[in-house]
Amino acid sequence: MALEQSDVRSRKWDRTRAEILDAAWELARRDGVGAMSLRELAARVGMRAPSLYTYFPSKNDLYEAMYRQGMQQFADAIQDTPPGRDARETLANRSRTFARMSLQDPVRYELLFQRPIPDFAPSAESLDIGLTGLAETRQFAIEAGVRTQAAFDIYVSMNRGLIEMQIANEPGGDRWARLIDDALEMVVEHFASKPQRRKR
Amino acid sequence: MALEQSDVRSRKWDRTRAEILDAAWELARRDGVGAMSLRELAARVGMRAPSLYTYFPSKNDLYEAMYRQGMQQFADAIQDTPPGRDARETLANRSRTFARMSLQDPVRYELLFQRPIPDFAPSAESLDIGLTGLAETRQFAIEAGVRTQAAFDIYVSMNRGLIEMQIANEPGGDRWARLIDDALEMVVEHFASKPQRRKR
DNA sequence: GTCTATATTTGGATAGAC
DNA sequence: GTCTATCCAAATATAGAC
Numbered sequence: 001m002a003l004e005q006s007d008v009r010s011r012k013w014d015r016t017r018a019e020i021l022d023a024a025w026e027l028a029r030r031d032g033v034g035a036m037s038l039r040e041l042a043a044r045v046g047m048r049a050p051s052l053y054t055y056f057p058s059k060n061d062l063y064e065a066m067y068r069q070g071m072q073q074f075a076d077a078i079q080d081t082p083p084g085r086d087a088r089e090t091l092a093n094r095s096r097t098f099a100r101m102s103l104q105d106p107v108r109y110e111l112l113f114q115r116p117i118p119d120f121a122p123s124a125e126s127l128d129i130g131l132t133g134l135a136e137t138r139q140f141a142i143e144a145g146v147r148t149q150a151a152f153d154i155y156v157s158m159n160r161g162l163i164e165m166q167i168a169n170e171p172g173g174d175r176w177a178r179l180i181d182d183a184l185e186m187v188v189e190h191f192a193s194k195p196q197r198r199k200r
Numbered sequence: 201m202a203l204e205q206s207d208v209r210s211r212k213w214d215r216t217r218a219e220i221l222d223a224a225w226e227l228a229r230r231d232g233v234g235a236m237s238l239r240e241l242a243a244r245v246g247m248r249a250p251s252l253y254t255y256f257p258s259k260n261d262l263y264e265a266m267y268r269q270g271m272q273q274f275a276d277a278i279q280d281t282p283p284g285r286d287a288r289e290t291l292a293n294r295s296r297t298f299a300r301m302s303l304q305d306p307v308r309y310e311l312l313f314q315r316p317i318p319d320f321a322p323s324a325e326s327l328d329i330g331l332t333g334l335a336e337t338r339q340f341a342i343e344a345g346v347r348t349q350a351a352f353d354i355y356v357s358m359n360r361g362l363i364e365m366q367i368a369n370e371p372g373g374d375r376w377a378r379l380i381d382d383a384l385e386m387v388v389e390h391f392a393s394k395p396q397r398r399k400r
Numbered sequence: 401g402t403c404t405a406t407a408t409t410t411g412g413a414t415a416g417a418c
Numbered sequence: 419g420t421c422t423a424t425c426c427a428a429a430t431a432t433a434g435a436c
Contacts, residue, residue, distance in 0.1 A: 013419095032318045034234065037411065050414075051420050059412065114314070114368055118232045153365070153376055154383045158354075161361020165353070168314055176353055183354045190386045213401095237429065250431080251402050259430065 017055045020045055021065055028066070029107045033116050038062075060120050063111075067122040070108045071129040077101050078133040087143030088188060092181065094137050095159050099180050106167045113160075145192025155187045217255045220245050221265055228266070229307045233316050260320050263311075267322045270308045271329040277301050278333040287343030288388060292381065294337050295359050299380050306367045313360075345392025355387045 023044040027036045038059060042049045056062040081097045083090040102109040110116050141152050162183060166176040223244040227236045238259060242249040256262040281297045283290040302309040310316050341352050362383060366376040 016419095035318050038413090039411080047419095048421060049412080050422090053413075054419055116316075118235050150379055154358075154362070154379055154386075157361035157365045157376060157379075157383070158358055159361070160365060161357035161359070162354070164364055165357045165360060176357060179350055179354055179357075183357070186354075186390050187386070190390065216401095238431090239429080247401095248403065249429095250404085250433095253431075254401055 013055070016045075017065075020052065020055055020062075021069060024062060024066060025105075025108070028111070029105070033066075033107050033111050063117060063120045064123060064126065067111060067120075068126040068129065070112050071122075071126055073108070074098070074101055074112065075129050075133045078130075078137065087140045088145070088192070091137065091140040091144045091146075091188070092184060094140065095155075095184050096180070099159060099163055099177065102163045103166060103177055106171055109163070109167065144188055146188055147191070151187075151191045155184065155191075158183050158187050213255070216245075217265075220252065220255055220262075221269060224262060224266060225305075225308070228311070229305070233266075233307050233311050263317060263320045264323060264326065267311060267320075268326040268329065270312050271322075271326055273308070274298070274301055274312065275329050275333050278330075278337065287340045288345070288392070291337065291340040291344045291346075291388070292384060294340065295355075295384050296381070299359060299363055299377065302363045303366060303377055306371055309363070309367065344388055346388055347391065351387075351391045355384065355391075358383050358387050 020041065024036065024041055027041055027044060038052055039049045042052050052062075056065065077097050077100075078094055081090075081093045084093055102113075138152055141147075141155060146152055146155050159180060162176045162180050166173065170176070220241065224236065224241055227241055227244065238249045238252055242252050252262075256265065277297050277300075278294055281290075281293045284293055302313075338352055341347075341355060346352055346355050359380065362376045362380050366373065370376070
């Protein structure tokens, strides 16, 4: 069954759009996400700047597409993480995946979890992409004995703290990254080994 | 004993410079440290942009002055932190001071501990300002039972993680900030209550 | 020391021809 | 869809008068 012409056209359009997006990530990795210019981005895909507007109505829409794609990559990776023999292992595996994804591409981490561009705010729809995986992870944490929201917040902050120290102070190294497993196990052990009170 | 005329002049120059620096912090707090323009900064102190060059040779020199000042404020606050009854309390007090300073002015935190401006790198001299206080804190940590560099890195990362989660997700709130004391105590307890092996 | 005027660069975005 | 040409805004920084 032959494709409609409009389908062919839109598939080409999609491919070009994806190519621009790839080039945008490359450029962001080189110069920082805030220092990316449409002129240079266009040059990288063999175009002039105005042609980009065929694919993205504005620069913020480009950021939005990058944000959504990055968020989707995180969500996919988290949900593709193999479960362990118990909830505690599954939680550890997911945390490792999050750390690996973060360290693998610090610029993506920056765009998703810090606020590097003052004028850009991701859409609620894009923000939602990660919520399902996060809710699942929270359930594994509960099963692993990290029961309260506060305990889970500490757990997540421990992971994030080591990741951000690694990225900020020694990108590409492992001084902080190599501590992640032990540090997270410490948190789980702390909360799992004793009953948690609801209030203090 | 009368001041030399050159002293009078330089004191006025110092005052104006300090006034510009204050206005720069105000502006950075409002717009973000990367979105600060010299035109608006000048307007805030009743000047035109070119006049600022009498006090700062370039915008990067202004950033450098801000960085140094912010670093000095952190160093002073840390070293003015009252000691506790033992090393563990002193360590906790210092960590609380660091967190309080961070949350009190997130833009200062950002300038000092993240890299918000791609073209700006602080001088080695400015970076050194915090080193003495950090080395002292490390000593208190050792006395408190947080002996290895890795253990101290985890301790610091726990504090930083909670601070950054608070700033990034809920500036002005306390969802993560209120967990700092307990989380840091958990880390100290973990390392202090058992002998630490040098390697794993 | 401060000003006006301006150089220079760079950015996002649009108009309209092809 | 892509281009050239251009607009418009904003930024840092400098020259030279006062």
